[in-house]
Amino acid sequence: MKDLEFIASQLRKPSGDFAATIAEKMNEGNQPLYDLTFNRLDLNKGDTILEIGFGNGFHFPELLSLEDSLTVYGIDYSEDMVRQAAGRNKKLIKKGQLFLAEGGSDRLPYADHTFDIVFCNMVIYFWDNPEVHLKEIRRVMKSTGKFYTGMRSKETMLQLPFTKFGFKLYSVEEWSSLLKDNGFTIKNTYQKTDPGFEESGKVIRLESICIAAEL
Numbered sequence: 001m002k003d004l005e006f007i008a009s010q011l012r013k014p015s016g017d018f019a020a021t022i023a024e025k026m027n028e029g030n031q032p033l034y035d036l037t038f039n040r041l042d043l044n045k046g047d048t049i050l051e052i053g054f055g056n057g058f059h060f061p062e063l064l065s066l067e068d069s070l071t072v073y074g075i076d077y078s079e080d081m082v083r084q085a086a087g088r089n090k091k092l093i094k095k096g097q098l099f100l101a102e103g104g105s106d107r108l109p110y111a112d113h114t115f116d117i118v119f120c121n122m123v124i125y126f127w128d129n130p131e132v133h134l135k136e137i138r139r140v141m142k143s144t145g146k147f148y149t150g151m152r153s154k155e156t157m158l159q160l161p162f163t164k165f166g167f168k169l170y171s172v173e174e175w176s177s178l179l180k181d182n183g184f185t186i187k188n189t190y191q192k193t194d195p196g197f198e199e200s201g202k203v204i205r206l207e208s209i210c211i212a213a214e215l
C-alpha cells in the first residue's frame, strides 16, 4: 500500500515508475465522470475541443467517436502522461485529429478564441490560483464557446483519505460562484452518483458533477 501523500502527489502529476499504474487506476475510477461529461457535451460538426489534464489519454478515442469531424487538442503538464497518451493515440495524431502538448493550464500555448469547447476532468483541485487558469481558458475560448468542469462533489471526495494532501475540493456552489466571479455564466449542472467501490471494507460512492458554463 503506497503512502497517501505519495498517491496524492501522483494524482496531481503522475511521474516516474508509478505513473502508468496510477493512470490506469484513474481510467477505471473516472470512467463514470467521463460518461457524464461526454453525454453532456454540446457538440457540433467541426468543433475544436481542448482537454486540460488528459492523463494517459485513454478517453480520446471515445471522444472522437462521438463525432468524427472534431479536432481535439490536449494539454497536460506531466511529461510521462504526454508520452503515454501520444503512444496510445498514434493513429489519431497521424490522421491530424488529435494534437497533444506538454504544458500547464496557467499558460496555454494556443491563440485567443481557438476553441468551441474546453473541458477538464478531475483537474481543478490542483489549481493553486484558479483565477489564473480560468482567465487563460476564457482567452482561448471562442465567444460562443463552452467550458465544462468535471469533478466529484467535495462531500463525497472527503471520503478518500488522500484528498487531505494538497487537494482543493469544491462544492457545486463554491465552484459555480468562482466561475461566475471569473466571467462565466453557468448554463447547466449535471450530477450522477457513481457505482460504489470498496475501500478498506467500506463502500464509497462518489458524486460525479459536470458544470457547463459559457462566456
Ligand SMILES: C[S@@+](CC[C@H](N)C(=O)[O-])C[C@H]1O[C@@H](n2cnc3c(N)ncnc32)[C@H](O)[C@@H]1O
Pocket: 011, 012, 013, 014, 026, 027, 030, 052, 053, 054, 055, 056, 075, 076, 077, 078, 081, 103, 104, 105, 106, 120, 121, 122, 123, 126, 127
Ligand atoms: C487526477 S489526474 C486526472 C486525469 C484524467 N483527466 C482523469 O480524470 O482520469 C490530473 C491530471 O491533470 C494533469 N494536471 C494537473 N494540473 C494541471 C495543470 N495545471 N495543467 C495541465 N495539466 C495538469 C496531471 O498531470 C494529471 O494528468
